Amino acid sequence: MAADGGMGHATKRREDVRFLTGRGKYTDDYTPAKTSYCAFARSTVANGKINSIDTTAAAEMPGVVAVFKGEDFAEVGGNPAGWAIVSRDGTPMQEPKRPVLAHGKVRHVGDAYAAVIAETLEQAMDAVEAIDADIDELDAVIDMAGALANDNTLVHDEIGTNMCFDWGWIEDNRAATEEAIKNAPHVTTLKLVNNRLVPNALEPRCSIGEYDPGTGDYRLTTTSQNPHLTRLLISAFVLGIAENKLTVHSPDMGGGFGSKIYHYGEEALVLAAAKKLNRPVKWTSTRTEAFLSDAHGRDHVTKIELACEKDGTFIAFRTETMANVGAYLSNFSTVTPTFLHGTLMAGNYTVPNVYVNVKTVFTNTAPVDAYRGAGRPEATFSLERVIDKAARELGINPVEIRRKNFVKPDQFPYASAAGLEYDSGNYDALMDGLEMRADLAGFEARCTTSAKNGKLRGLGINSYIEACGIAPSNLVGVLGSRIGLYDAATVRVNATGNISVMVGAHSHGQGHETAFPQVVADMLGIDPMSVEIVHGDTSKIPFGMGTYGSRSLAVCGSAVFRATEKIIKKATLIAAHMVEAKPEDVNFTDGEFAVKGTNKKVSFGDVALKAYIPHDFPIEAIEPGLEETAFYDPANFTYPAGAYACEVEVDPDTGKVEICSMVAMDDFGNVVNPLIVTGQVQGGLAQGIGQALLEHGVYDENGQLLSGSLMDYAMPRADDLPNLVVDHSNATACTHNPIGVKGCGEAGAIGSPPTVVNAVIDALQRGGHDVEHIDMPVSPGRVWAAMNG
Amino acid sequence: MPTITMNVNGAPVSVEVENRTVLSSALREGLGMTGTHIGCDTSQCGACVVHVNGKAVKSCTIFALEADGADVETIEGQAHADGSLNVLQQAFQDHHGLQCGFCTPGMIMSAAALLKENPKPTEAEIRDYLEGNICRCTGYQGIVDAIMAASGQSTAIAAE
Numbered sequence: 046m047a048a049d050g051g052m053g054h055a056t057k058r059r060e061d062v063r064f065l066t067g068r069g070k071y072t073d074d075y076t077p078a079k080t081s082y083c084a085f086a087r088s089t090v091a092n093g094k095i096n097s098i099d100t101t102a103a104a105e106m107p108g109v110v111a112v113f114k115g116e117d118f119a120e121v122g123g124n125p126a127g128w129a130i131v132s133r134d135g136t137p138m139q140e141p142k143r144p145v146l147a148h149g150k151v152r153h154v155g156d157a158y159a160a161v162i163a164e165t166l167e168q169a170m171d172a173v174e175a176i177d178a179d180i181d182e183l184d185a186v187i188d189m190a191g192a193l194a195n196d197n198t199l200v201h202d203e204i205g206t207n208m209c210f211d212w213g214w215i216e217d218n219r220a221a222t223e224e225a226i227k228n229a230p231h232v233t234t235l236k237l238v239n240n241r242l243v244p245n246a247l248e249p250r251c252s253i254g255e256y257d258p259g260t261g262d263y264r265l266t267t268t269s270q271n272p273h274l275t276r277l278l279i280s281a282f283v284l285g286i287a288e289n290k291l292t293v294h295s296p297d298m299g300g301g302f303g304s305k306i307y308h309y310g311e312e313a314l315v316l317a318a319a320k321k322l323n324r325p326v327k328w329t330s331t332r333t334e335a336f337l338s339d340a341h342g343r344d345h346v347t348k349i350e351l352a353c354e355k356d357g358t359f360i361a362f363r364t365e366t367m368a369n370v371g372a373y374l375s376n377f378s379t380v381t382p383t384f385l386h387g388t389l390m391a392g393n394y395t396v397p398n399v400y401v402n403v404k405t406v407f408t409n410t411a412p413v414d415a416y417r418g419a420g421r422p423e424a425t426f427s428l429e430r431v432i433d434k435a436a437r438e439l440g441i442n443p444v445e446i447r448r449k450n451f452v453k454p455d456q457f458p459y460a461s462a463a464g465l466e467y468d469s470g471n472y473d474a475l476m477d478g479l480e481m482r483a484d485l486a487g488f489e490a491r492c493t494t495s496a497k498n499g500k501l502r503g504l505g506i507n508s509y510i511e512a513c514g515i516a517p518s519n520l521v522g523v524l525g526s527r528i529g530l531y532d533a534a535t536v537r538v539n540a541t542g543n544i545s546v547m548v549g550a551h552s553h554g555q556g557h558e559t560a561f562p563q564v565v566a567d568m569l570g571i572d573p574m575s576v577e578i579v580h581g582d583t584s585k586i587p588f589g590m591g592t593y594g595s596r597s598l599a600v601c602g603s604a605v606f607r608a609t610e611k612i613i614k615k616a617t618l619i620a621a622h623m624v625e626a627k628p629e630d631v632n633f634t635d636g637e638f639a640v641k642g643t644n645k646k647v648s649f650g651d652v653a654l655k656a657y658i659p660h661d662f663p664i665e666a667i668e669p670g671l672e673e674t675a676f677y678d679p680a681n682f683t684y685p686a687g688a689y690a691c692e693v694e695v696d697p698d699t700g701k702v703e704i705c706s707m708v709a710m711d712d713f714g715n716v717v718n719p720l721i722v723t724g725q726v727q728g729g730l731a732q733g734i735g736q737a738l739l740e741h742g743v744y745d746e747n748g749q750l751l752s753g754s755l756m757d758y759a760m761p762r763a764d765d766l767p768n769l770v771v772d773h774s775n776a777t778a779c780t781h782n783p784i785g786v787k788g789c790g791e792a793g794a795i796g797s798p799p800t801v802v803n804a805v806i807d808a809l810q811r812g813g814h815d816v817e818h819i820d821m822p823v824s825p826g827r828v829w830a831a832m833n834g
Numbered sequence: 835m836p837t838i839t840m841n842v843n844g845a846p847v848s849v850e851v852e853n854r855t856v857l858s859s860a861l862r863e864g865l866g867m868t869g870t871h872i873g874c875d876t877s878q879c880g881a882c883v884v885h886v887n888g889k890a891v892k893s894c895t896i897f898a899l900e901a902d903g904a905d906v907e908t909i910e911g912q913a914h915a916d917g918s919l920n921v922l923q924q925a926f927q928d929h930h931g932l933q934c935g936f937c938t939p940g941m942i943m944s945a946a947a948l949l950k951e952n953p954k955p956t957e958a959e960i961r962d963y964l965e966g967n968i969c970r971c972t973g974y975q976g977i978v979d980a981i982m983a984a985s986g987q988s989t990a991i992a993a994e
């Protein structure tokens with residue numbers, strides 16, 4: 046056990062000190078000598094045929110050093126989708142090429158078709174204005190149902206359809222589910238929209254390309270949640286630069302939430318331009334560009350049916366969803382609405398029949414991909430909204446209908462009807478904890494008080510499960526993934542006893558620099574401050590897959606654990622040699638190697654020094670040095686789960702919803718740093734409440750993004766949010782990773798949207814309004830219309 | 835190009851700017867002081883807040899020329915002389931008032947201005963004052979808790 050700050054300790058974050066003093070170093074804070082600046086010309090129309098792009102005038106503007114167009118990259122590869130999904134009829138998905146710069150056609154507002162490099166950013170921006178683009182505006186494909194019905198107006202002419210694929214999960218369950226619904230005593234149906242969101246990490250994307258003609262080495266400094274994956278995509282698919290000649294470095298990062306997982310064309314452009322110009326090329330996104338070109342999230346139109354007995358026992362869930370993928374397939378866009386969504390459609394419940402059909406649709410909008418929660422918020426929202434509606438129709442309390450159908454603690458491991466095996470959980474305990482923590486028993490009294498104040502009060506309940514710790518490579522391989530989803534860590538014990546841990550995960554707010562050392566220090570019985578994390582730079586770290594899907598600790602942390610185990614094993618050999626004992630007689634506890642039954646011992650620090658000064662080593666038995674690498678591939682997903690409660694007050698005169706309380710009771714398995722975990726949940730809750738009440742990426746029928754700035758897109762502000770009560774004490778350890786952790790990054794964003802909407806509907810129902818559903822964001826206008834409609 | 839002089843965190847500096855250069859760019863590019871962040875182009879996010887002559891200002895909303903001769907305080911000047919965190923910064927660390935750290939410089943500068951005006955704000959006053967500072971990571975809970983603590987008041991909800 047570490048003296049202080051080991052596993053389970055609410056250690057303050059060490060990285061905070063540099064962030065609090067203005068010493069963080071984010072990508073835009075780097076400006077190499079001789080940097081030139083890049084600005085992009087972006088389409089102002091949603092769908093357009095490029096007739097010509099005349100850059101002559103732009104090229105002659107002051108300070109301009111180069112102008113690039115789509116045809117300059119016509120010969121390089123496309124940015125691929127990471128998962129190949131097969132349609133129900135066995136045909137592969139449609140995969141139109143995603144070019145570095147638009148070529149022939151522009152396909153969404155913000156689609157970049159040219160780039161100017163100049164001595165200063167202002168000069169580059171001025172020159173973009175001088176580009177003469179002759180683009181014929183075509184009808185835009187915006188509405189998903191219309192896009193599927195009409196093959197005359199296409200996003201990608203060459204594929205002849207706007208549908209990417211038509212996926213069934215599990216196709217063999219289709220008929221049985223249909224039959225179960227046909228014969229069920231009660232069927233509840235709900236149509237709903239999961240609103241499009243813009244991730245809006247506060248730091249805009251930024252990329253700097255550099256090239257060294259002496260060595261032929263490229264360097265990309267960029268905002269990436271997974272530098273190795275970005276390097277692989279650039280090397281293997283887009284530019285063909287040898288991986289060992291390309292370093293991708295992602296320094297401090299100002300949030301990502303999914304939007305910085307993906308490789309974007311701007312990264313390829315600055316690299317190619319840096320080589321051509323033999324000088325660094327830097328591009329920093331404006332917020333306006335971020336709205337138009339970052340991958341968006343959600344955007345499903347869904348019909349869900351729940352078949353059940355009159356007593357509320359679930360018989361079947363059937364879901365039909367149209368999922369927007371936007372104009373191009375972003376790297377994870379095909380897995381998000383499918384395997385990260387359909388496999389969760391059994392929820393926390395022992396329902397025997399589940400079937401999900403997802404049609405993904407190309408539209409003339411920004412690409413849509415994984416955003417905090419990624420598919421699982423969509424699944425949870427559909428399930429928990431239809432369950433609430435069914436409870437109301439059947440006259441069953443919303444807590445009771447959920448409890449009635451929960452997988453029970455003695456049923457784990459539990460094979461869900463949607464194809465996953467949940468390893469551990471106790472959903473009743475979470476609901477018990479919620480009832481206490483949210484004081485559900487006191488709700489009616491609070492309702493009365495609200496009524497006296499002229500407000501309608503409502504209570505929303507929700508249970509969720511998510512599949513995190515993404516992901517077992519063997520499983521995802523079967524399901525169409527083109528990559529493995531293990532992670533990797535190297536633990537290097539330096540001669541003086543301090544430790545560098547090189548990890549594939551990459552923190553962008555999650556506090557890895559604090560939490561990972563807690564694991565290592567705990568295992569080695571040393572001060573966590575002697576352990577330092579190295580991350581974000583492909584030239585320093587082993588090949589890991591980065592940070593997303595609540596995977597860092599469950600997958601990369603497990604790699605750190607395994608590598609540290611190897612360190613202990615080797616150090617034990619060295620210690621045994623030092624004290625002249627057999628390795629099997631040496632025990633390692635509290636940072637000391639001791640020989641059983643004797644008082645002979647040697648400290649970890651002495652062993653570390655010896656490892657590097659091996660004057661008397663038996664060289665055939667012990668190698669010098671103390672450094673180990675582990676690749677960890679999870680045996681299963683992890684299954685965080687929770688029960689949430691929200692109370693709202695609705696103003697009947699204005700329709701304004703105020704959140705009075707939000708309580709999150711989560712099971713994340715073992716917790717390494719409760720301070721960080723609490724913060725992760727609070728942040729997720731804010732994004733989920735934002736989705737429920739405020740945020741909406743809205744395109745008009747011409748494909749113009751109406752909510753394309755922070756003035757129009759309602760980000761949650763401090764005064765929009767209540768106190769967020771978070772509790773993760775009702776935990777069941779993950780059974781298949783060595784730390785027993787499940788992951789906490791996305792839970793809040795998954796669990797909160799249906800909780801809030803359930804509360805609003807409850808308030809309206811209690812107020813005598815027969816309102817069954819309001820689509821998110823549940824804005825005052827929508828609530829008022831529903832009450833008065 | 836005109837040259838302006840300012841007192842930044844107590845030290846006199848001069849920097850060449852264009853007429854259109856905003857103060858945030860003068861600090862970041864002109865002076866290499868990258869602690870002040872740029873999160874938007876519509877003066878909405880507050881990542882760029884600094885103090886100009888004692889007042890909190892979004893540094894992307896004023897031209898550098900307007901700050902000629904001014905006293906400017908930035909995040910880089912907030913810690914104690916020995917490098918240790920000041921009370922507000924320390925409270926942010928203690929109460930997990932930051933995650934990615936990108937909004938943090940602006941949050942600290944806004945919160946410092948709030949506490950100067952109103953040394954014991956209520957939670958509602960804190961939330962109201964921070965309306966112009968967006969944080970995408972924390973849900974503001976840790977930030978509100980930190981400002982309460984820095985003003986010597988107990989926090990609403992402790993982290994579990």
Ligand code: FES
Binds near residue numbers: 871872875880892
């Ligand atoms: S950069 Fe967003 S308000 Fe100044």
Ligand code: FES
Binds near residue numbers: 299934938968971
């Ligand atoms: S800590 Fe990331 S935006 Fe506030």
